[in-house]
Amino acid sequence: MTKRTDLLTGLPVTADGTGPPRERADAARNRARVLAAAEELFAAGDPAEVTMEDIAKAAGIGRGTLYRRYPDRASIARALLDEHERALQHEILRGAPPLGPDESDPAERLAAFYAAMVDLLERHVHLLLGAETGSARYRTGAYGFWFTHVRVLAADRPDPEALADTLLAPLAPEVYRRQREQGISPDRIKNGLTALARGVLAGDRPKSPE
Amino acid sequence: MTKRTDLLTGLPVTADGTGPPRERADAARNRARVLAAAEELFAAGDPAEVTMEDIAKAAGIGRGTLYRRYPDRASIARALLDEHERALQHEILRGAPPLGPDESDPAERLAAFYAAMVDLLERHVHLLLGAETGSARYRTGAYGFWFTHVRVLAADRPDPEALADTLLAPLAPEVYRRQREQGISPDRIKNGLTALARGVLAGDRPKSPE
DNA sequence: CCATCAAGTGGACACAACGTCCACTTAGCC
DNA sequence: GGCTAAGTGGACGTTGTGTCCACTTGATGG
Numbered sequence: 275m276t277k278r279t280d281l282l283t284g285l286p287v288t289a290d291g292t293g294p295p296r297e298r299a300d301a302a303r304n305r306a307r308v309l310a311a312a313e314e315l316f317a318a319g320d321p322a323e324v325t326m327e328d329i330a331k332a333a334g335i336g337r338g339t340l341y342r343r344y345p346d347r348a349s350i351a352r353a354l355l356d357e358h359e360r361a362l363q364h365e366i367l368r369g370a371p372p373l374g375p376d377e378s379d380p381a382e383r384l385a386a387f388y389a390a391m392v393d394l395l396e397r398h399v400h401l402l403l404g405a406e407t408g409s410a411r412y413r414t415g416a417y418g419f420w421f422t423h424v425r426v427l428a429a430d431r432p433d434p435e436a437l438a439d440t441l442l443a444p445l446a447p448e449v450y451r452r453q454r455e456q457g458i459s460p461d462r463i464k465n466g467l468t469a470l471a472r473g474v475l476a477g478d479r480p481k482s483p484e
Numbered sequence: 485m486t487k488r489t490d491l492l493t494g495l496p497v498t499a500d501g502t503g504p505p506r507e508r509a510d511a512a513r514n515r516a517r518v519l520a521a522a523e524e525l526f527a528a529g530d531p532a533e534v535t536m537e538d539i540a541k542a543a544g545i546g547r548g549t550l551y552r553r554y555p556d557r558a559s560i561a562r563a564l565l566d567e568h569e570r571a572l573q574h575e576i577l578r579g580a581p582p583l584g585p586d587e588s589d590p591a592e593r594l595a596a597f598y599a600a601m602v603d604l605l606e607r608h609v610h611l612l613l614g615a616e617t618g619s620a621r622y623r624t625g626a627y628g629f630w631f632t633h634v635r636v637l638a639a640d641r642p643d644p645e646a647l648a649d650t651l652l653a654p655l656a657p658e659v660y661r662r663q664r665e666q667g668i669s670p671d672r673i674k675n676g677l678t679a680l681a682r683g684v685l686a687g688d689r690p691k692s693p694e
Numbered sequence: 695c696c697a698t699c700a701a702g703t704g705g706a707c708a709c710a711a712c713g714t715c716c717a718c719t720t721a722g723c724c
Numbered sequence: 725g726g727c728t729a730a731g732t733g734g735a736c737g738t739t740g741t742g743t744c745c746a747c748t749t750g751a752t753g754g
Contacts, residue, residue, distance in 0.1 A: 298720085298730055298731065299721065299722085300721065300730090300731065300732085301731060301732095304731085304732085322618075325710085325711060325712090326711080326713090327711070327712090335733075336732060336733030336734060337713085337734075338714080338731095338733050338734070338735095339731075339732050340733095341713065341714080342731075345713090346712095346713095411658070412662050431679065432675065433675060433676055435666070435668060435672075436668045436672040436675065436676040437676045439662055439663050439666070439668075440659070443656060443659045444650040444651075444654070446658075448618055448619045448621070448622075449650070449653045449656075451619065452649055453646065453649050456645070456649070458645060458646050462643050462645075462646040463646055465642065465643060465646065466643055466650045467650060469641065469647070470651075470680070470683075473680075473683030473684040474680055474684070506751095507701090508700095508702065508750055508751075509750065510703085510750065511701075511702060511703095511750095514702085514703085535739085535740060535741090536740080536742090537739090537740070537741090545703075545704075546704030546705060547704070547705075547741090547742085548702095548703065548704050548744080549702075549703050549704060551741090551742065552703080555742085556741095556742095
């Protein structure tokens, strides 16, 4: 138990203060294999149909190994999605208007956000469907971010809290897939959402009509 | 084959012209039991967690008997939902304005539709969650009806097809449940949706700006 | 009232996916 | 090169699905 500790810090060698014990080389290799295999499987067919066993087999590893790091399909999809969502979140927080801050008109910021989300959806619906099927959407950290963003944009409307979920609903991956399958192009979807953004947030209908 | 025909009508007894062969008494009794049991189970907990076996057991019948009439959970929920949805559809087609026809302002009709759907959701979310989880929503006949209705209301906007799914998205049962769980009252949800309806459909922004 | 038989019943069965467990292997360090 | 914890993978138990089929029963005509 007290076996090995770092001579300088006194901390156990396996936990070097900066974080959890380092990942072994074979583990890292398998992680990469899993992500690559999953990406492909999600893209190939209905993401909801992809099973943990499928992924393990495609990655050439055992089920136990897969479960070691990812408790379910959703967590794998989220891992693949993570960097893309972070990039968008960064743009919103620090990027240039109209997506980023320093743009006075909330309606245009919402429209820009919608457009950016459509781009994200177009590229990664399969991952979003793998990660957020049904109500699971609301349990992701990302949803919390989008929610806060939209709520702030709607801050001068009567009930921003209630509006936020409503305004985010059309961005559900199932909705997007449905529209694309109906033959509606990303641009047409963007236009519809822009109309929505302007209709709801534009004009001066302040919180409490003086 | 030509065995037995009704002496008065001349029609085969097993197929009385008005429909398929009559349902036996025990079958009818069990059907009623199934629906009653399912209604209760759906309301009790998460509808997605209710299994066919649960329903069979609660109804006091065997699994085979249950599967005989209902291929899956969704079909049972839909059977329970059917009359309520029909009633609303009837109101829309033949009822009084603003929900029914003969109301000139599409924005107000959409707002009325939203309000009616919120009432339906409030009373039967559990059934809707049992019937329409995820993408299954789009495969129901009811969705087709709502879609057509909204598309017609949006007919003078640039792209009614694209708008319709977008405008229906906030009525997804998962969205509704989420909002209610966030502590948002049905009335607040209605108000948000009314703002949406008016924002998108009110005003004169005709299809092709003269 | 009874005989008939198709409609109806229910439990056994085969299957798919889940998630866990643990004996074995191996990378990394001394 | 030996040690050890991290990592591996497949066997296993569980749960839910959907089908199948031998048996039961309600309705009907005699």
